[in-house]
Amino acid sequence: MxxxxxxxxxxxxxxxxxxxxxxxxxxxxxxxxxxxxxxxxxxxxxxxxxxxxxxxxxxxxxxxxxxxxxxxxxxxxxxxxxxxxxxxxxxxxxxxxxxxxxxxxxxxxxxxxxxxxxxxxxxxxxxxxxxxxxxxxxxxxxxxxxxxxxxxxxxxxxxxxxxxxxxxxxxxxxxxxxxxxxxxxxxxxxxxxxxxxxxxxxxxxxxxxxxxxxxxxxxxxxxxxxxxxxxxxxxxxxxxxxxxxxxxxxxxxxxxxxxxGGKAANIVFDDAAIDQAVEGIVNGIFFNQGHVCCAGSRLLVQESIADDVVHRLQRRLRTLRVGDPMDKNTDVGAINSAAQLARITELTDAGVAEGAQRWSPDVELPKRGYWFAPTVFTGVSQTHRIAREEIFGPVLSVLTFRTPDEAVAKANNTPYGLSAGIWSEKGSRILAIADKLRAGVVWANTFNRFDPTSPFGGYKxxxxxxxxxxxxxxxxxxxxxxx
Amino acid sequence: MSPTSATSQARELLGVSSLTNKALRTWLYGLPGVDQVGLEGRAAALATRSIKTDSKAWAIDTAIGMIDLTTLEGADTPGKVRSLCAKAELPDPTDLSTPQVAAVCVYGDLVGVAKDALRGSDINVAAVATAFPSGRATLPVKLADTRDAVEAGADEVDMVIDRGAFLAGDYRLVFDQIAAVKQACARPDDAPDAHLKVILETGELATYDNVRRASWLAMLAGADFIKTSTGKIQPAATMPVTLLMLEAVRDWRELTGAMVGVKPAGGIRTSKDALRYLVMVSEIAGDDWLTPQWFRFGASSLLTDLLLQRQKLRTGAYSGADYVTID
Amino acid sequence: MPRLEVRKTYKLYIGGKFPRSESGRSYEVSSAGRSPKFLANAAQGSRKDIRDAVVAARGAVKGWSGATAYNRGQVLYRVGEVLEGRRDQFIAEVAASEGLTKPQATKLVDAAIDRWVWYAGWPDKLAQVLGNLNPVAGPYFDISAPEPTGVVGVLAPQDSSLLGLVSVIAPAIVSGNTVVVVASEDRPLPAISLGEVLATSDVPAxxxxxxxxRTAELAPWLASHADVNALDLTGATELPWAELEASAAETLKRVVRPAGDGSGAEEPDWLVTPDLSRMHAFLETKTVWHPKGM
CATH class of the missing domain: 3.40.605.10 (Aldehyde Dehydrogenase; Chain A, domain 1)
Structure with missing residues (x-):
């Protein structure tokens, strides 16, 4: 034992x-x-x-x-x-x-x-x-x-x-x-x-x-x-x-x-540095309980590695520590308000109703306060509300793509244009994709980085x-x- | 496991009919890349975990039990080794509840001294071998070095890989040497084989991509443990390197079902550091690795600091160097 | 007996072609000044013409914004060359449209050509002037550069039929945007002639x-069109531009308000040397981060 x-x-x-x-x-x-x-x-x-x-x-x-x-x-x-x-x-x-x-x-x-x-x-x-x-x-x-x-x-x-x-x-x-x-x-x-x-x-x-x-x-x-x-x-x-x-x-x-608002696509190519990509996905959507306008709320993962990425992601999420925000080891804290919790609940319910598969790690949420477990939806398509609407909570929608063009098309297929992520070990591909993404901030092989010297803001x-x-x-x- | 059987297992895993250097290269380069900044960021994030009270006490004892108490100096003598063994058995004479360390690690010629000193205890004796630390010797010399230690009773052998060959892309050579040393760790009949720890000397591998490839190559060749460093090269063990190796053993287990241990060595001096490593073990590889069977610290001065912290937890007052025995 | 002039039919310029309005309507355009004289019948565009124009503009974004800046500069300079070749035609059209003497019109047409050439030099400099590396506090390469915002709807100035027109079109397209322009309602003829210049000088359809x-009829469709990214209200001097701006807010278009103070609107003095603001208005800053590691 x-x-x-x-x-x-x-x-x-x-x-x-x-x-x-x-x-x-x-x-x-x-x-x-x-x-x-x-x-x-x-x-x-x-x-x-x-x-x-x-x-x-x-x-x-x-x-x-x-x-x-x-x-x-x-x-x-x-x-x-x-x-x-x-x-x-x-x-x-x-x-x-x-x-x-x-x-x-x-x-x-x-x-x-x-x-x-x-x-x-x-x-x-x-x-x-x-x-x-x-x-x-x-x-x-x-x-x-x-x-x-x-x-x-x-x-x-x-x-x-x-x-x-x-x-x-x-x-x-x-x-x-x-x-x-x-x-x-x-x-x-x-x-x-x-x-x-x-x-x-x-x-x-x-x-x-x-x-x-x-x-x-x-x-x-x-x-x-x-x-x-x-x-x-x-x-x-x-x-x-x-x-x-x-x-x-x-x-x-x-x-x-x-x-x-935003509905950022975080695009993971099959040649990505996979362990760092998983960290980037986690940081992208669970940082600050997903209460982030530039959150990587849509994971676009290349179909050939989708199962592996989801597996690694789930394993990683089991180590997230959800609970008392004042605890120095807490990774995911409380939802900011009852109203926001209701909004997240409504949209995730819609995700289930529309046929996406919902998964959360086993976490014990505190009895009092506003809480929502980290949640991953797989089997999501562009038409689902959880793929289109900003949830502003710890909820990730996983979609797949087959080719770079398809990834770009799906990433841009939103009225929003705040941020996007690209994960690939191929430099020329990163630069080409970054050019095509209609978003004000593109994080390549990283996510949710902020700096006073770095302009932040959206398209569309x-x-x-x-x-x-x-x-x-x-x-x-x-x-x-x-x- | 004979080199031949290691080779045939590797062939099966790689799905190739012949384990050529090219086949190994293709396989190793098929591993996902490692992003330095992301890896180091993850290690830094884990380093902010705050381990308090009960969990700190548990972690300190766990860490003590994982130490390979090491002396690897040209000036080592039987006296020095006996003194180290005494400390290994009784780390804190003022508190008999203090756990013993996992092993004492010495040069091959002192294995007999250590075995004698530790007779009757559960503490293993580990020997560095294969022309440690540089590894610059022919294979027969390395094998003789290994057999010498095994025959002297070493429970564990810490070998070094041929970093030159690795950096030159001669992965088959590295593989073969590990497999051969592994075979040299075997004992006849029912006597337990010496456990093989393979030192990658990550400070000489230059990139994290290389560390990942070397980890996988070592595991493929039959390593029981993968170990970061000899302690003779800077940088020695670092959190990111160890994290990467923990990912390797985690993924290896998912691929093959077999567990491989990890040993960071060199540069881990404080309890705070040790606890951070345990956090990494728990959150990266999983709690299954949180035993001396699967995780070790190669260290000399770390034990002293762990004992000081242990005394602080017990008494509530900060302790001092004079209240911990030197070895 | 003098030779009978061959008159031109003024049509729309959409997607590189010169169609009549799908509505089949036209309206009479007369010269400005004390004794207005019939000049031509211009096509009276409809909301469906606006729709078609937006489709054409959207379709052209990828190619135009994806062209190298050097290439865009070459193409735009070529427009300047062709403008110069038609200088006399434009002088006559501007004089008639704006009720000016030939010397007055000449000054404006020359300024218009020179302005175009000024803008033609900008495509391969914008990123250098408006973009930069950001020295972030971490091991990251971080760069910001301007990108075109997409399709820009432009209400062209009502008075300045060529210089003003050029001064609103050129800054929008230098960076790779495409435009749907509602020409001056009463002075549309130089705009269509400019279309002919564009059609014959390598500017992609x-x-x-x-x-x-009619600007008042067309502007609301442009302002509310969800596939238009930005709206230049410079020519909304006779319109309730607040309503157009409010309509543009529904899809958060970038808006250039008409010149003037308060709720008023006036046409600016187009002879003033421009600055970056009109180009800036239709640019987005994109910031790209990448770690630096071994």
Missing amino acids: TPKFEYAPAPESRSVVDIASSYGLFIGGDFVDPTDGKSFKTVNPATEEKLADVSEASAADVDKAVRAARRAYDRTWSRMSGAERGKYLYRIARLLQERAREFAVLETLDNGKPIKESRDVDVPTAAAHFFYHAGWADKLEYAGLGPAPKSLGVVGQVIPWNFPLLMLAWKIAPALATGNTVVLKPAETTPLTALLFAEVCRQADLPPGVVNIVTGAGPTGQAIVDHPGVDKIAFTGSTDVGKAIARAVAGTRKRVTLEL ESGYGREGGRQGLAAYLDTEGTH | GVVNIVTG
């Missing part, structure tokens, strides 16, 4: 972060109460325990925030040299590093993602974003975006719940570096790290009003989008909301960038504009005329 | 498709 290597619980300490019982709105450098006194609660999705009451910003609160941002823009931020702006961003980057553990714990409590991901990915990458953009602040004329790029003014930013702090960094760092001021709304289920970030802004002595954080749900976001004093909207979230925003700004002069209905890199700066600068 | 007719 072979002993089994059981890992004892290795919980991260919750006590490293203080959570207030209630939070105001961060407007003009202060936490203020919402005008109509409304609030909502944010819960730990792993336990359903309430973490805090958070203010719900009304249109009037949004108006206050936009005015504060405008004042800060006119009086301080737009007049400051790029070098000074950059120094503020460096401060913020350092503060994020100094308080990294706090942020990681808070992110995991509020979001449900494994602590090892918030600790090793979300928080360090967020800090890196501020570092990268800090250096741009006084070098914008070298960005290749025209000789005298100008800031836009007040930027309204609405971000999702899947990477709360990281998405905040993706939005705020370039906006500030380029000289804009910000009104940002975090997602209603994950507001806490944004509110902790507000405290970082205070520690950095960032001029009041340069960053304003308004919490709330859809109506708060809509108030930002509709506010006439906002010069630019940056949104990350669902394609449906992205379309609504694009409609809402139609006929105005507001600039918009949208980073929306996955949105427009890029975040990160030189290209990402363009989203926040008036660089060119209209001729 | 379907890369540029030109539909003449």
Whole structure:
């Protein structure tokens, strides 16, 4: 009888972060109460325990925030040299590093993602974003975006719940570096790290009003989008909301960038480095519980190796550790909300109803909280809902192909175009396939890599504009005329 | 298993009528490639596993029991070997519940000393052989080296492959030498054969693709264990290399049904490292490999650190070097 | 007795051919200025002509975007050469269409040819100017480069019948996009003549498709067409462009708004030297990662 290597619980300490019982709105450098006194609660999705009451910003609160941002823009931020702006961003980057553990714990409590991901990915990458953009602040004329790029003014930013702090960094760092001021709304289920970030802004002595954080749900976001004093909207979230925003700004002069949904194909050729491909598949769809817009949710595997790949994948999934997100050994954490869990459940039920074969490893899910076991569907075809619709959960659909052309055709056969993966040991094939894929990010022999220097964003209905890199700066600068 | 039978088994597995170098090459190059960055990323991810309390205590004891306590110096003497054997049998005189190590690993001429010192214990004696560490000798010399150790009572033989031949593409030569050494490990009648560990010396193979091919070639030729390194070449054992070899034995078992052991050797000095290796064993090859029968650490100083950590777990206070015996 | 001129029938330009509108309709085009004079009957395109043009444009994407940048530059320069050969014809057409004197028209036609040649030099430089290697913090080769967005619907400027037209078509196609152009409603004749130039200068069929007719009738079909990736509203100066932009939002088309402030729209001064923005508007940045290992 072979002993089994059981890992004892290795919980991260919750006590490293203080959570207030209630939070105001961060407007003009202060936490203020919402005008109509409304609030909502944010819960730990792993336990359903309430973490805090958070203010719900009304249109009037949004108006206050936009005015504060405008004042800060006119009086301080737009007049400051790029070098000074950059120094503020460096401060913020350092503060994020100094308080990294706090942020990681808070992110995991509020979001449900494994602590090892918030600790090793979300928080360090967020800090890196501020570092990268800090250096741009006084070098914008070298960005290749025209000789005298100008800031836009007040930027309204609405971000999702899947990477709360990281998405905040993706939005705020370039906006500030380029000289804009910000009104940002975090997602209603994950507001806490944004509110902790507000405290970082205070520690950095960032001029009041340069960053304003308004919490709330859809109506708060809509108030930002509709506010006439906002010069630019940056949104990350669902394609449906992205379309609504694009409609809402139609006929105005507001600039918009949208980073929306995806249904990425992860293409595995028969000559792939198979063990690394399996890791890439797992990382592609089970990283962050699959709550990733660029998740490799459609596995396209060459028919000749399909059985072997599925076998290896299933064996690998049996070693995934699903459970308490605060445990340092947890690989797959909680689903972010009851609503998201319902959506995943609905789509997976549709997968079964449409005739695909469903498989999950034996995992014991916690009794409380929102949980969904890692799931693989085989026998999926392009017509199935699980192959077309974004599930945004730990659910992989496996499809097969016979030839490279068929792989490309299937990969591109979607209104989305955010990301794609290619696994092959043949360099020329990778380059040819990468050329043909209609996706903003192509990961070849890797997946779900992010870097502040690397532009991210989609084709087609996955949105427009890029975040990160030189290209990402363009989203926040008036660089060119209209001729 | 005679070289002939190894050859015929290999022919069957490869589906060829003649085990030519070309046939071996075709087979080895048909193995999936290894992406360095992906492999190293996976090893790094596994290294973040946090092993606490009960599982840590279990893992430390398991690791101690997997050690091939090694001395391979030109300055080795019978006295040094006896001292090492004493520590192998009684790693921590202050705590008799401490497990014994799996084996003591010495040069061939000291096998007799070690056997005498360990008489009556369950600890094996392993001998390095085949012109260790370079392997640069003719086959008759390598076989004589092996037989010498086996006749002196070695329970295990750690041979080195001919890396020159491997890098030159002479896979048949490498295969034949392993198969011949394996045969030299045989004992007459009912006496158990010496177990053959095949050292790939991964630090000289240069690429992970080569490590994968060498692993498969060694298993095809009859290796009971595949071992990373002699400890004389840097880099010695690394997590990615060991992970790759664990994948090889895992896949070999799926192909043939037979289990082969894995032994990282050299460079593993801390308990933290050892626990990371055990995590890899568990998550890559599976818990079936979590016994000294199928996994070993080739190490000298590792035992000391494991004992310090064991004392810390027992007493709750950090221990010090003076509270662990040197060998 | 002077020789009787052979008149041209102005038709649509779709998929490299010159069909009449499937609707069979045509409309009268007169010269601009104080005493309008009949110039020709232009085809009055329909929604089905737009549909056919989008099919042709989509069909041409693969070949045009897949051609080497050098090849696209060669083909576009060839267009410049053929334009130059027809300079006199265009001067006459622009003068009549826009109600200009011959010297005024000459200036615009020369600017149009020069603008085309300016754009013809861009295909093999865009990736170098807009793309780059990304120094990511890890062992990866990571490169970003622009790619064409696909099929671009263009509402051509209403006033500037050739210079404006060239200034919106060329930047869209240099990078490998294909276009469906709704020509200036009242001044469509230079557009069809440009089509003739394109048809005789190695531009593959379907890369540029030109539909003449009523902009207000045609624009909504282009804006709502799901197989159109981007929409240039430059010529929507007399239309409720907010509605067109909202319609384009249904499939998240990239939209170039008309020039001007607020909800107004005006035609820009086409003699101003262009920058990258019109090319940039119809490009996607693709970023490709690959590990570096032995």
